[in-house]
Amino acid sequence: MRILVAGGAGYIGAHMCKCLHEAGHTVVVLDNLATGHRAAVKWGTLVEASVADTAVVLETLRSHRIDTVMHFAASSLVGESMAAPYAYYENNVSATLRLLQAMRASGVQRFVFSSTAAVYGQPRSDVIDENHPRDPINPYGRSKLAVELMLEDAARAYGLCVAALRYFNAAGAEPAAGIGESHQPETHLIPRLLRCAAGEALEVQIFGTDYPTPDGTCIRDYIHVTDLVDAHLRALEYITRQGGFHAFNLGNGEGYSVRQVVKAVEDVIGHTLDIPVGPRRAGDPAILVASSRKAREVLGWMPQYPDIRRIVADAWAWHRAPAY
Ligand SMILES: NC(=O)c1ccc[n+]([C@@H]2O[C@H](COP(=O)([O-])OP(=O)(O)OC[C@H]3O[C@@H](n4cnc5c(N)ncnc54)[C@H](O)[C@@H]3O)[C@@H](O)[C@H]2O)c1
Numbered sequence: 001m002r003i004l005v006a007g008g009a010g011y012i013g014a015h016m017c018k019c020l021h022e023a024g025h026t027v028v029v030l031d032n033l034a035t036g037h038r039a040a041v042k043w044g045t046l047v048e049a050s051v052a053d054t055a056v057v058l059e060t061l062r063s064h065r066i067d068t069v070m071h072f073a074a075s076s077l078v079g080e081s082m083a084a085p086y087a088y089y090e091n092n093v094s095a096t097l098r099l100l101q102a103m104r105a106s107g108v109q110r111f112v113f114s115s116t117a118a119v120y121g122q123p124r125s126d127v128i129d130e131n132h133p134r135d136p137i138n139p140y141g142r143s144k145l146a147v148e149l150m151l152e153d154a155a156r157a158y159g160l161c162v163a164a165l166r167y168f169n170a171a172g173a174e175p176a177a178g179i180g181e182s183h184q185p186e187t188h189l190i191p192r193l194l195r196c197a198a199g200e201a202l203e204v205q206i207f208g209t210d211y212p213t214p215d216g217t218c219i220r221d222y223i224h225v226t227d228l229v230d231a232h233l234r235a236l237e238y239i240t241r242q243g244g245f246h247a248f249n250l251g252n253g254e255g256y257s258v259r260q261v262v263k264a265v266e267d268v269i270g271h272t273l274d275i276p277v278g279p280r281r282a283g284d285p286a287i288l289v290a291s292s293r294k295a296r297e298v299l300g301w302m303p304q305y306p307d308i309r310r311i312v313a314d315a316w317a318w319h320r321a322p323a324y
């Protein structure tokens with residue numbers, strides 16, 4: 001296929017480009033480099049523009065004869081979305097609508113969308129499956145839900161083939177390929193701990209130890225970025241065969257507490273870290289763990305790197321010598 005990867009200069013998008021290239025697809029990256037990196041674009045041409053720039057998108061779809069769009073481009077910081085909701089609706093909803101309209105005008109009928117566990121809001125069950133009510137609690141999650149709803153309508157009205165992939169916590173890297181996670185600012189737990197271990201002056205705290213969990217810290221489901229992008233490839237094949245709108249949760253189905261993650265990091269780097277305890281971070285649910293049974297059964301997906309130490313070790317190899 002000839003695939004436009006919107007947001008392909010970002011963390012997950014760059015890993016997707018490598019995976020698509022290895023599977024024999026042609027990759028074109030569309031990215032405005034708002035949070036992405038030119039050096040991360042290694043498996044296809046870069047078109048430097050926003051997905052909201054309809055003229056450039058139309059021309060790119062036409063000149064590269066694109067037949068599929070994978071859409072990673074978004075603003076994705078929960079805290080920032082609370083302070084600046086319009087910016088989130090603008091970049092995540094309005095810009096995505098423009099991209100979808102350009103696709104429709106060009107006859108591009110396949111769309112793989114980066115959704116998020118944040119669409120579920122406060123979990124009402126220990127393990128979250130795709131039928132869990134979608135009730136996001138911040139503008140970031142709401143903006144992703146708005147796009148999901150738009151995509152459901154587009155599948156019905158225009159026959160768009162859609163996979164909405166709801167990621168839990170993406171982590172890890174493919175340092176041997178020269179790609180990894182590099183955000184400024186970095187808010188995610190694992191890269192923050194590792195950048196601190198690599199000597200960066202970062203104040204890392206454990207956000208809250210009074211949650212209703214065995215050790216009092218929040219539990220999350222960390223999924224290796226390599227496994228995450230593999231699921232995208234399978235989802236693309238699936239929607240190509242089936243048509244329609246399909247949502248899949250992507251996680252390992254196993255939760256690790258913040259303290260367990262700190263311990264895994266200490267094991268990997270070979271020494272202890274002195275991480276102070278701080279207050280809770282607003283908006284953090286105590287536990288977020290995926291049921292990815294649907295992805296396993298329907299897509300035949302089986303994560304290859306579920307071990308938290310392996311996820312951390314690959315991220316550590318990147319952070320010791322980041323290429324960008
Ligand atoms: N990292 C996670 O744990 C996680 C979890 C759930 C969902 N997601 C979603 O996955 C996607 C990728 O996340 P990431 O961690 O790789 O983020 P990232 O910030 O590293 O990558 C996003 C990329 O999109 C680009 N971009 C942003 N707005 C754009 C626009 N209007 N036009 C063109 N390019 C634009 C950025 O420059 C960047 O390269 C996002 O949609 C995010 O919401 C991520």
Ligand SMILES: O=c1ccn([C@@H]2O[C@H](COP(=O)(O)OP(=O)(O)O[C@H]3O[C@H](CO)[C@@H](O)[C@H](O)[C@H]3O)[C@@H](O)[C@H]2O)c(=O)[nH]1
Binds near residue numbers: 169258
């Ligand atoms: O310095 C830090 C950073 C994080 N945490 C905690 O570590 C856990 C994981 O946090 P983080 O890595 O920031 O990820 P999440 O906030 O869980 O969010 C990620 O995972 C969600 C789905 O689970 C996605 O919706 C989001 O887009 C994605 O950023 C949370 O309990 C945080 O409170 C700390 O204790 N200290």
